[in-house]
Structures are given as C-alpha cells and as structure tokens.
Amino acid sequence: MRVKLLLWALCSALLLGLLSGCGSDNGGAAQTVDGKQKVTLTYASWGSPNEKKVQEQIARKFTEKYPWIEVNYMHIPGDYVTKLTTMFAANQAPDVFPIYKAQGLQWAEQGKLYNLNEFLKDDKELTPDALIPNSILYWDKDKIAGIKVTEEAFGLYYNADMFKEAGLPLPPTKAQEAWTWEQFLDTAKKLTIDNNGNNATSPAFDSSNVKQYGVRFDTWIWHLMVPSNGASVISADKDKLNLEDPQVIDAVQKMADLITVHHVAPSPTQSKNIPSPAVALQSRKVAMDLDGQWVQLDLGQSGMNYGVGVLPKLKESKTILFGEPEVISATTKHPKEAWMFYKFLLDAKSGLEMHASGLWMPVAKEWYTDPALIQQWATVKPGHPEGYTDAIMNQTLKNGVNSYDYYLKNSEKINAIINPALDQVWLGKKTVQQAFSEVSAKANAEFKGTYPEK
Amino acid sequence: MTTRTFRWQRVLLYAVLILGSLLCLFPFYWLVRSSMMDLAQIFEMPPKWIPEPFVLRNFIEPFEQLPFGRYFINTLIIVVGTLIGTLLSSTIAAYSFSRMKWVGRDKVFAVLLTSMMLPFAVTLIPTFIGWQSLGLINTYAPLIVPAFFGGGVFNIFLLRQFYMTLPRELDEAVFVDGGNHFTIFTRIILPLSRSAVLVIGLFTFLNTWNDFMGPLVYLNDESKFTLAIGLQQFQGMYTAQWGVLMAASLIIVLPAILLFMIFQRYLMEGIALTGIKG
Amino acid sequence: MQSMTETAERRQTKVTKSSLSSIRRRENWLGWLFAAPAILGFIIFVLGPMIASLWLSLTDYKVASTPNFVGLDNYQNLFNGTDAFFYKSLGVTLYYVILSVPLQIIVAFFLAILLNQNVKGLAFFRTAFYLPTIVPLIASSMVWLWLFDPDMGLLNVIMRALHLPESQWIYSETTVVPTLVLMSLWTVGGTMVIFLAGLKDIPDHYYEAIEIDGGNALHKLIYITIPLTSPTIFFNTIMGFIGGFQVFVQPYVMTQGGPNNGSLFYIFYLFREAFTFSNMGYACAIAWVLFIVIMIFTFLLFRTSQKWVYYEGEGR
The missing domain is CATH 4.10.220 (Light-harvesting Protein)
Structure with a gap:
C-alpha cells in the first residue's frame, strides 16, 4: 500500500516536472531588433557558482548594449574538455569559450578555432599594443588561436603574522630587491618548525616530525624557477627539449631540494592532505606559498593577515604567466558578433567584480598603468594584499615570462612523460639529472616543434 | 553443538559486524563531520573529530547559490523515467533469455553482453551524434529512452541468473492449467524474483541519481541540470568550498540512504519458494 | 523439493x-x-x-577534422612498443583485476552471509555496510587520502603501534595498486546486495535437511549455499571482470595515474588519449583492444561455468 502511494507521488512529480519543463521552450523564428537581424551566440565557460553569476551578468550587459545579439551562457561545471570535444564532434561547438592553453593551440592547429588575427588586424578598438605582453597565443606565424581572457601570475604568498612572530623581515615586493635563493631558503628554514619547537636551522631539527613548513608549492609548477635561471625548457634553437641543460636541471633541483634535502616544504604526499593552499597558510601549516595570484580570492575571504612578495631569484627576477585563452570556434555562424562579444569579455570593466575579488587579472595594458583604473581592482581589499601592485601587477608587465607550454607543440603528451619521471624526484629517489636523462630521449621523440611567439 | 560454543559464535558474529560497520560508517561520519566545519577545521592535523563550532551555514549556502529545488525535480524526472523503463523492459527481456526456448537465444544474449565491454569514452561521441541527428540534445530523451529498450544488459543478466534458478516445473504447471507465458511471467516469475527486481530498482535509482557524465553531456540549459551537476559546481576551477561541498553532498546522499533503509527490509522479507509449492 | x-x-x-x-x-x-x-x-x-x-580506430580522427583512413597503423603503434604507456597500463590493469576480483567476491559473499543471519539490528548493519557505496567519492577520497598519509595517516599510526612495517600506500609505485584494491573492498556493497538477494532465495528446508543429517555450518556452506548461489557468484564474477578492466574514477581522483605511472589504469590512459590529446582514432583502437581482452575473459568464464554453475531451472 505504502509502495503504491509512493509510486503515485513519484509519477505526479514526474508529470508536473515534464509540464513545467515544456512550458519554458519558445519558438526561435527569425526576428529583427532595432532593424537588425537577431543573432544568438553561445558562450560556454567553467567556474564556481560565483564566477557563473558574473558570466551571466556579462552576457546580460552585452545584450543590453547590443540588443540584437543574445548570448546564451552555458555553464560546464566539470569534465570541460570532454563536453567540448563531444560538441565539436557533433558540430555544435559554442561560439565563444575559454580553453586550456595546450588544448586551445592544438585545436587551432587542427582547424577547430577561428584565426583571431582576421579580426585583430583591422580592429580599431583592440590592438595588440593595447594588451599586456605575452597575452596573445599564436599557433602559427600571424595566426592567433586566442587571447588570454585573464592573466595569471606567480608570486610568493605568506602569512604575515607568522613572519611577525618569528621576527623575520617580510618578503620584498620589488623585483630589484628580490631575495636570492639563499635568503629565501634561510627564511624558509627559520619558519620550518618540528614538534619539539626546533627550527630547520637547528642541528636538533627532527625532519620527520614537522609541525609547520616554511614553504609549499604544487609540483606541477616544477619549472617555476627555470626562467629566473636564464634558461628555458625549450632549447634556444627551438629544435628540442632542454632537459639536459644544467641551468634547467639546477632550477628544478633547487625546488626538489626544498622537499627532500632541506625538509622545509611538504612532499606532494604530505600536501595532498591540505588541498587548499589558503587553508595551509591560514591554519599555519605553512608560512609561505609559491602560488598563482588566483589564491587571493580564498586568502581574502579567509580574513587572514596575508601578503605577497616577488618570487626569489636565481639570476634575474622573473614570474611565470599562466592565463588561459578565450577562443572563437571555427564553426561559428556569426563571427562578427562573436568578436564583438569577445572584445566585451576581454574588457576588464565587464567583469570588474571578479578582477576586484583577486581572482582575475586584466589583459589590457591601461589597467596596469592608469592609476585611476588600477585603484578599481589592484588595490581593492581583501582580494589584493599590500604590495600586490609591485609584486604581481608590475612584475607581470615587466618581468613576466609565459610558461613553456604556450610554445611547445604536443605539450600534453610530453608532460605525460616528464611528470611521472619527476614523481621519483619529489620522493627523493632520484636527482633531477637522473630523472631527466632517463626520459629525455622519450620526451624528445614526442617533440613536434614549437608555436611562434608572434 | 553445545550452547557454549553457540554463544561464543554469536559474540564473534556481533564483534565482526560491529567492527565492520564502524569501518564502513567512517567515510560517512567524515562527510557529516566535515559538512559542519569551516575550511580550516576540515584539514586540521591531527584531525578534529567533532566540529567546533558547528558551521550550519554550509547547509544554507547550497540553496542560496544554486536552484536546488529545480535540480531536485529534474533529477526526479530522469530517475523515475529510467526506473519505469528499466523495470519494465529488463524483466521481460530476462524472462525471454531464461525461461523461453528460442533459436539463437544464447548467441543473441552473448552479443548483448558485449555492449558492456567497450569503454564509454569511445562510444560517447557517436552516440551523441545519433541523438543530435534526432534533434534530442538538451532534452531528457537520451537519458531516459534507452532504459525502455532493455534497461541495460547488467540488469537483464542479473535477472536472468535469478530466473534460471526457479524450477521449470512451475511453468509447465501453468501451461497445464491453460496459462500462457504472460501468466507465468506475472504470476510466478515476477513475484518469486522480487528481491532481484528490488536490487535492480535500487541500482538503477542510485546510478541515475548520481550520474554526472550523462546529464553533463546531453543537457545545455542550466534550468535542466541535475543534482549531480549541481554538486560538481562547488568544486571550482581554482578553489573548492569544501565545507559547502560536503554539506551539499550530504543533502544529495540522504534520500539515497533513506531509500536503502526502506528497501533492505523488503529484501529481507524475500519470498521462500515453500510458500507457493502446493 | x-x-x-x-x-x-x-x-x-x-x-x-x-x-x-x-x-x-x-x-x-x-x-x-x-x-x-x-x-x-x-x-x-x-x-x-x-x-x-x-x-x-582505423583512422587518424582528431575530432571535428575529417578522419583519414590509416589501416592498422593505430594497432601497430600499440603493439610494437612505440607507445610506452600501452603495455604499462595493460599490466597495471591486469594486476588490479586479478587481485581485486577474487577478493571482492569473497569479501562480499562473506558479508552477505553474515548479514543473512538472524541478528539484532540487522537493518542498521546492512545500511552501514552498504553506505560506502552511496557516499560520493569526493567525500570518501578525502578520508582515504588522510588514512593513507605515510606520516600522519591512521593506517601507518596503527602499523607503528603494532610494530608492523609501515607502507607508502598510494604514494609508492609498488604499493599503489594493492592499496587501491584494498580500497575497492570498501565498496563491495553492490555485490553484497546481489548475494543477499541470492541467499534469500534458498529455501530454509535445504538447511534443515543438512541439520538432520548432522552437518555443521561448513557443510551447509559447501553443499547448499555455494551451489545454490552459484548463478549469482557467476554473475558477480563476470561483472567484476568487466568492471575491473574499466576502473577509472578511483585512480582518476586519488592518484592521477601516479606515482611514476604506477596506477596508469587502462581507461585512464584511454581517456587521456581521447580527450586530453584529442587522438580519438587512436583511443578507439585502444578501446577495441580492451574489448577483445574482456571478451576473451568473459568467454572463458562462460565456458567454465558449465562445470560449476548450477541452475535449478535448467534441468540439466
């Protein structure tokens, strides 16, 4: 009896749902607005519920400005590439969407994406000079796969209270004052404390019972210090991977030593238990975090007293850039309108609240140079700490270097060979030199050339 | 068997059951615990066992950030549709594959079985293109309709195994009394395999309830999204709101747990063959 | 009878x-x-x-581009060792399947028998044992990551207390697969429920007959329970194999194929080729190799089943 009742309830819920679902569909006959043919674009993106809300707002604001262009926003909360791949295969790709750099370049090569240079070369409003350096992704000479929709840059984030309590000077924010590796390591040691209260400079330091680590970083950013060592993962002649270059090896080994020799950074194993860097800093598991500027959103929301400095330097002060590109699919039926929306997306004014929150960084140069614009985002608290304008904003503009995967063809596959080799490095079983020399030939066999810088 | 060894066995039995259920309850306890904590507490080491303070806001946030009610109804539509389709078609198909004798039966069954052997990753795109050519992308049809066509080989196979254990004499008795296959199916086989049918209902419910990939690929409008997609949204690109994520998981998992608690009682009742022997 | x-x-x-x-x-x-x-x-x-x-699988399809016919090139690449990941992932997956399927069947069967006894609080125990199957992986993986932590994890703390050798669990190339097998035992709830349903269909008077003949619990297990549930054992074994070969989510969430490809499961490898590298044609070839492997395993199992699976309705 009870089962029957339940069944009835479920069936009526089903019917109700079906009815209300059908009601929302409306016929899409050709319409005109303001004397112009009505156009509908599809815009897809990833992101948290907060980002989703802002994206919806951007789409709405755009239609307010251009009433004949409607933008359907499609939120893809997971398995982003799988869904997009499927849509591409069925010729249903969204008109505009952000994509991971390696995929974007690869897809552009395969003819799935629009060559944005066709718009950019004649555009009066948006010119390459108006953008910050490194923001345009070329897949071939003069062929543009996409432009970064927001920039992403690395810095040295820290818990300011922990520095104060330890009586240590805060990390410098200006490039010319950047810590040397030795200064950085020394600070990290002083901030690494074991269960008995000894820090890592003490001979009694017990490296197997560490309560607080000096620094943390994600191992996928193993090449963080390579540009600073005046080197690159890709050889100068762009004909192979530089895995046997002593400068590259040295820069990666220095990162590994933080974990395996000096014990001032948690191993990947240990940091798996603290999935959020912001939590690690806030809960005093670590004092410093080598991380991208996007952590500011969480750090700001946590209410903690945090700050940011420039990365330590080996030979010269550099930061690595990571922003993902926004692209237009080659199959779009409305390229002109898609480009109009594209420019609207790139304009920091459109999603200002995400820029102000600390998560996004603009790509138009004026936002880095015009004080009136800067104060609308780069100094807004709590998403931007003291020192941000120097340590991240100016550093991005002046000393930013694109991560090597913007230029390396077949980079996903090459990474799939390099990363497992590095696993043994983080565990302390092999040196970087050993690991790289073992896979260098295999990785180079997958080397398929590079993408141009312009 | 003396009563002493008997009692000893009981103690051992309870000990194993209690220990085992503690082990199994642990991840669930962790979910409940974490759902009431703020971000810093969740990952504290050594871990905190009891939230302090209790952050009940985590349970309000999912409803504020996402249209959970809408997602719930959407999920229910898909679940109920799939359930009806699966139960109807898999029981009938299994009957044919186990209780009826027809030329090529076992070969056809073997061919059907292969549909589970090719990974979905490579059939996803052709299947999608098929639904697209029917103009049914962004509808619930790709998620529900297949259930009415066999309801999955897993289910057919499972039911077949159960049907095959039922004595054949039962069928012949029905024939003698002038019954046909339909009478055997509804009067004998279905009631006798109730526990297996319940199991299939349970699995179908849970799979559909938790399915993420299907709805993600076939649905485009947010107004058609399901709970599982909603849950994924709390794991952002750059940040995860762990406490909220855990609370949302708990909200989504509770109906499934309640359902199982009701369900297992019926499973326990299971019908003994002795009942219809005479 | x-x-x-x-x-x-x-x-x-x-x-x-x-x-x-x-x-x-x-x-x-x-x-x-x-x-x-x-x-x-x-x-x-x-x-x-x-x-x-x-x-x-016979083309160089990259999704949205026109596929060019390449004959058996994709298959050749797989078998001649050009792709170092192929044999590795096949090995990892076989190792997992051979280790996990028998263990899962035994544990699930044992649990089902326990939960088929007349004990107090049965509803609670059954729900408890099924719970790990319902709890979303995102929540349970958090627990596992902590349990397996070599330094602070509960498992190593216990090992230390018992003076047993500690393990690196999922963080070492050699122990990652056995650890994932161990983990998979937590989620045998589904298999267990199928066994429970099977056990329920055994009429009580069969057991009574054994008791009259003076048989003990072991006799009941060997002469009644196992033969009469052999159709469900068979089903669960087949499904265990088919599912085991296609295991994806746990390694995807917990280890990302690492360390050093130690948990590079076949489907993980396939998925990467298909969607990360966009080599859809190649991925199809990878899938068809697995298809054949699973088919052979299933065929062999069906062949042996005639010897040990007992269907009352078959009247053989």
Whole structure:
C-alpha cells in the first residue's frame, strides 16, 4: 500500500516536472531588433557558482548594449574538455569559450578555432599594443588561436603574522630587491618548525616530525624557477627539449631540494592532505606559498593577515604567466558578433567584480598603468594584499615570462612523460639529472616543434 | 553443538559486524563531520573529530547559490523515467533469455553482453551524434529512452541468473492449467524474483541519481541540470568550498540512504519458494 | 523439493506430445518478441556507436577534422612498443583485476552471509555496510587520502603501534595498486546486495535437511549455499571482470595515474588519449583492444561455468 502511494507521488512529480519543463521552450523564428537581424551566440565557460553569476551578468550587459545579439551562457561545471570535444564532434561547438592553453593551440592547429588575427588586424578598438605582453597565443606565424581572457601570475604568498612572530623581515615586493635563493631558503628554514619547537636551522631539527613548513608549492609548477635561471625548457634553437641543460636541471633541483634535502616544504604526499593552499597558510601549516595570484580570492575571504612578495631569484627576477585563452570556434555562424562579444569579455570593466575579488587579472595594458583604473581592482581589499601592485601587477608587465607550454607543440603528451619521471624526484629517489636523462630521449621523440611567439 | 560454543559464535558474529560497520560508517561520519566545519577545521592535523563550532551555514549556502529545488525535480524526472523503463523492459527481456526456448537465444544474449565491454569514452561521441541527428540534445530523451529498450544488459543478466534458478516445473504447471507465458511471467516469475527486481530498482535509482557524465553531456540549459551537476559546481576551477561541498553532498546522499533503509527490509522479507509449492 | 517434482511430473504426463511441440513453436517467435525491446535497444543505441568506433580506430580522427583512413597503423603503434604507456597500463590493469576480483567476491559473499543471519539490528548493519557505496567519492577520497598519509595517516599510526612495517600506500609505485584494491573492498556493497538477494532465495528446508543429517555450518556452506548461489557468484564474477578492466574514477581522483605511472589504469590512459590529446582514432583502437581482452575473459568464464554453475531451472 505504502509502495503504491509512493509510486503515485513519484509519477505526479514526474508529470508536473515534464509540464513545467515544456512550458519554458519558445519558438526561435527569425526576428529583427532595432532593424537588425537577431543573432544568438553561445558562450560556454567553467567556474564556481560565483564566477557563473558574473558570466551571466556579462552576457546580460552585452545584450543590453547590443540588443540584437543574445548570448546564451552555458555553464560546464566539470569534465570541460570532454563536453567540448563531444560538441565539436557533433558540430555544435559554442561560439565563444575559454580553453586550456595546450588544448586551445592544438585545436587551432587542427582547424577547430577561428584565426583571431582576421579580426585583430583591422580592429580599431583592440590592438595588440593595447594588451599586456605575452597575452596573445599564436599557433602559427600571424595566426592567433586566442587571447588570454585573464592573466595569471606567480608570486610568493605568506602569512604575515607568522613572519611577525618569528621576527623575520617580510618578503620584498620589488623585483630589484628580490631575495636570492639563499635568503629565501634561510627564511624558509627559520619558519620550518618540528614538534619539539626546533627550527630547520637547528642541528636538533627532527625532519620527520614537522609541525609547520616554511614553504609549499604544487609540483606541477616544477619549472617555476627555470626562467629566473636564464634558461628555458625549450632549447634556444627551438629544435628540442632542454632537459639536459644544467641551468634547467639546477632550477628544478633547487625546488626538489626544498622537499627532500632541506625538509622545509611538504612532499606532494604530505600536501595532498591540505588541498587548499589558503587553508595551509591560514591554519599555519605553512608560512609561505609559491602560488598563482588566483589564491587571493580564498586568502581574502579567509580574513587572514596575508601578503605577497616577488618570487626569489636565481639570476634575474622573473614570474611565470599562466592565463588561459578565450577562443572563437571555427564553426561559428556569426563571427562578427562573436568578436564583438569577445572584445566585451576581454574588457576588464565587464567583469570588474571578479578582477576586484583577486581572482582575475586584466589583459589590457591601461589597467596596469592608469592609476585611476588600477585603484578599481589592484588595490581593492581583501582580494589584493599590500604590495600586490609591485609584486604581481608590475612584475607581470615587466618581468613576466609565459610558461613553456604556450610554445611547445604536443605539450600534453610530453608532460605525460616528464611528470611521472619527476614523481621519483619529489620522493627523493632520484636527482633531477637522473630523472631527466632517463626520459629525455622519450620526451624528445614526442617533440613536434614549437608555436611562434608572434 | 553445545550452547557454549553457540554463544561464543554469536559474540564473534556481533564483534565482526560491529567492527565492520564502524569501518564502513567512517567515510560517512567524515562527510557529516566535515559538512559542519569551516575550511580550516576540515584539514586540521591531527584531525578534529567533532566540529567546533558547528558551521550550519554550509547547509544554507547550497540553496542560496544554486536552484536546488529545480535540480531536485529534474533529477526526479530522469530517475523515475529510467526506473519505469528499466523495470519494465529488463524483466521481460530476462524472462525471454531464461525461461523461453528460442533459436539463437544464447548467441543473441552473448552479443548483448558485449555492449558492456567497450569503454564509454569511445562510444560517447557517436552516440551523441545519433541523438543530435534526432534533434534530442538538451532534452531528457537520451537519458531516459534507452532504459525502455532493455534497461541495460547488467540488469537483464542479473535477472536472468535469478530466473534460471526457479524450477521449470512451475511453468509447465501453468501451461497445464491453460496459462500462457504472460501468466507465468506475472504470476510466478515476477513475484518469486522480487528481491532481484528490488536490487535492480535500487541500482538503477542510485546510478541515475548520481550520474554526472550523462546529464553533463546531453543537457545545455542550466534550468535542466541535475543534482549531480549541481554538486560538481562547488568544486571550482581554482578553489573548492569544501565545507559547502560536503554539506551539499550530504543533502544529495540522504534520500539515497533513506531509500536503502526502506528497501533492505523488503529484501529481507524475500519470498521462500515453500510458500507457493502446493 | 521432492513433492514439488512429483506433482509437476504427474501433471506433465497429462500434456500430450503434440500440444507441447506447438508450445515450442510458438515460443520461438514469442521469445524473440519478448526480447525485442532489448535487441532493438542494442541495435539502435549500441551497435551503431560500436561500428563507428571500430571504423574510427582505423583512422587518424582528431575530432571535428575529417578522419583519414590509416589501416592498422593505430594497432601497430600499440603493439610494437612505440607507445610506452600501452603495455604499462595493460599490466597495471591486469594486476588490479586479478587481485581485486577474487577478493571482492569473497569479501562480499562473506558479508552477505553474515548479514543473512538472524541478528539484532540487522537493518542498521546492512545500511552501514552498504553506505560506502552511496557516499560520493569526493567525500570518501578525502578520508582515504588522510588514512593513507605515510606520516600522519591512521593506517601507518596503527602499523607503528603494532610494530608492523609501515607502507607508502598510494604514494609508492609498488604499493599503489594493492592499496587501491584494498580500497575497492570498501565498496563491495553492490555485490553484497546481489548475494543477499541470492541467499534469500534458498529455501530454509535445504538447511534443515543438512541439520538432520548432522552437518555443521561448513557443510551447509559447501553443499547448499555455494551451489545454490552459484548463478549469482557467476554473475558477480563476470561483472567484476568487466568492471575491473574499466576502473577509472578511483585512480582518476586519488592518484592521477601516479606515482611514476604506477596506477596508469587502462581507461585512464584511454581517456587521456581521447580527450586530453584529442587522438580519438587512436583511443578507439585502444578501446577495441580492451574489448577483445574482456571478451576473451568473459568467454572463458562462460565456458567454465558449465562445470560449476548450477541452475535449478535448467534441468540439466
């Protein structure tokens, strides 16, 4: 009896749902607005519920400005590439969407994406000079796969209270004052404390019972210090991977030593238990975090007293850039309108609240140079700490270097060979030199050339 | 068997059951615990066992950030549709594959079985293109309709195994009394395999309830999204709101747990063959 | 049991030969009719995509580009060792399957027997044992990551206290697969429930008969429980193999194929080729190799089943 009742309830819920679902569909006959043919674009993106809300707002604001262009926003909360791949295969790709750099370049090569240079070369409003350096992704000479929709840059984030309590000077924010590796390591040691209260400079330091680590970083950013060592993962002649270059090896080994020799950074194993860097800093598991500027959103929301400095330097002060590109699919039926929306997306004014929150960084140069614009985002608290304008904003503009995967063809596959080799490095079983020399030939066999810088 | 060894066995039995259920309850306890904590507490080491303070806001946030009610109804539509389709078609198909004798039966069954052997990753795109050519992308049809066509080989196979254990004499008795296959199916086989049918209902419910990939690929409008997609949204690109994520998981998992608690009682009742022997 | 066969036999004699054969003839097309939805479903929803993927496996399809026919190149690349990940992932997956399937079956069967006893709080125990299957992986993986932590994790703390050797669990190339097998035992709830349903269908008087003959619990297990649940054991074994070869989510969430490809499961590798590297044609070839492997395993199991699976309805 009870089962029957339940069944009835479920069936009526089903019917109700079906009815209300059908009601929302409306016929899409050709319409005109303001004397112009009505156009509908599809815009897809990833992101948290907060980002989703802002994206919806951007789409709405755009239609307010251009009433004949409607933008359907499609939120893809997971398995982003799988869904997009499927849509591409069925010729249903969204008109505009952000994509991971390696995929974007690869897809552009395969003819799935629009060559944005066709718009950019004649555009009066948006010119390459108006953008910050490194923001345009070329897949071939003069062929543009996409432009970064927001920039992403690395810095040295820290818990300011922990520095104060330890009586240590805060990390410098200006490039010319950047810590040397030795200064950085020394600070990290002083901030690494074991269960008995000894820090890592003490001979009694017990490296197997560490309560607080000096620094943390994600191992996928193993090449963080390579540009600073005046080197690159890709050889100068762009004909192979530089895995046997002593400068590259040295820069990666220095990162590994933080974990395996000096014990001032948690191993990947240990940091798996603290999935959020912001939590690690806030809960005093670590004092410093080598991380991208996007952590500011969480750090700001946590209410903690945090700050940011420039990365330590080996030979010269550099930061690595990571922003993902926004692209237009080659199959779009409305390229002109898609480009109009594209420019609207790139304009920091459109999603200002995400820029102000600390998560996004603009790509138009004026936002880095015009004080009136800067104060609308780069100094807004709590998403931007003291020192941000120097340590991240100016550093991005002046000393930013694109991560090597913007230029390396077949980079996903090459990474799939390099990363497992590095696993043994983080565990302390092999040196970087050993690991790289073992896979260098295999990785180079997958080397398929590079993408141009312009 | 003396009563002493008997009692000893009981103690051992309870000990194993209690220990085992503690082990199994642990991840669930962790979910409940974490759902009431703020971000810093969740990952504290050594871990905190009891939230302090209790952050009940985590349970309000999912409803504020996402249209959970809408997602719930959407999920229910898909679940109920799939359930009806699966139960109807898999029981009938299994009957044919186990209780009826027809030329090529076992070969056809073997061919059907292969549909589970090719990974979905490579059939996803052709299947999608098929639904697209029917103009049914962004509808619930790709998620529900297949259930009415066999309801999955897993289910057919499972039911077949159960049907095959039922004595054949039962069928012949029905024939003698002038019954046909339909009478055997509804009067004998279905009631006798109730526990297996319940199991299939349970699995179908849970799979559909938790399915993420299907709805993600076939649905485009947010107004058609399901709970599982909603849950994924709390794991952002750059940040995860762990406490909220855990609370949302708990909200989504509770109906499934309640359902199982009701369900297992019926499973326990299971019908003994002795009942219809005479 | 005996009385039942007797009545049936008595009735059967009343049915004439000719009416039986007409039933048989009708059954031939009725059988197809009953199975028609499932067969149609297979042809519409499965066969098409299967053929499509088989064809794509002979091309260099990259999604949205026109596929070029390349013959058996993709398969050649797999087998001649050009792709170092292929044999590695096949090995990892085989290791997992061979280790996990028997263990899962035994543990699930044992639990089902325990939960089929007449004990107090059965509803609670059953729900508890099934719970890990319902809890979303995102929540349970958090627990596992902590349990397996070599320094602070509960497992190593216990090992230390018992003076047993500690393990690196999922963080070492050699222990990652056994650890994932151990983890998979937590989620045998589904298999257990199928066994429970199977156990429920064993009539009590079978056990009573053994008791009368003075048999103990072990006799009951060997002579009644196992033979009579052999159809469910068979089912769970087949499904265990098919599922084990296609294990994806746990390694994807917990280890990302690492460390040093120690948990590079086949489907993880396939998925990466298909969606990260966009090598869809190649991925189809990878999938078809697995298809053949699973088919052989399933075929062999079906072959052996005639020896040990007992169907009461078959009347063999």
